[in-house]
Amino acid sequence: MQTKINPRGGDPRDAEIGGRVRTLRLERGLSQTELGNLINVTFQQVQKYEKGMNRISAGRLQRIAEVLGVPISFFFTGFAQAESTGPGPLGTEFSFLQTEGALRLARAYARIKQPGIRLHLLRLTEAIADD
Numbered sequence: 001m002q003t004k005i006n007p008r009g010g011d012p013r014d015a016e017i018g019g020r021v022r023t024l025r026l027e028r029g030l031s032q033t034e035l036g037n038l039i040n041v042t043f044q045q046v047q048k049y050e051k052g053m054n055r056i057s058a059g060r061l062q063r064i065a066e067v068l069g070v071p072i073s074f075f076f077t078g079f080a081q082a083e084s085t086g087p088g089p090l091g092t093e094f095s096f097l098q099t100e101g102a103l104r105l106a107r108a109y110a111r112i113k114q115p116g117i118r119l120h121l122l123r124l125t126e127a128i129a130d131d
Contacts, residue, residue, distance in 0.1 A: 015052025017061070017075045022050040024068040026103055038067045 025046075032043040032050075039046075039060060048054040056064065067070040095100050112118050 011055070012052075017056060018050040018052040020075050021056070021064055021068075023048075024070065024074075027106070028068060035064075035067065039063045071109075111122050
């Protein structure tokens with residue numbers, strides 16, 4: 001499937017990569033200003049990256065990956081599948097993480113130390129979601 005690139009709006013993959021940057025930034029508890037300081041850009045530039053308005057250069061994306069503690073491949077995982085079969089599970093996960101309360105839920109889940117309780121919560125959540 002050929003991706004259409006709008007010369008003024010950029011490539012849809014830019015928005016997907018920017019969304020992944022935003023999700024990781026929020027997960028790490030960083031503001032746009034803090035991330036900008038760590039990668040030597042303004043918070044406005046981080047904002048444009050996250051919205052997909054500006055493309056992130058390869059060098060800058062490598063720096064973002066280092067700061068956020070992920071391999072650079074993290075930002076590209078799932079593109080081939082999404083283009084050939086439509087939105088895949090990875091895209092769905094990132095859409096979820098950008099909804100209100102999702103990061104709070106994920107953080108709270110991560111703080112649960114007992115594996116048994118985590119498993120019960122997971123099963124409960126799946127049961128509720130299936131209804």
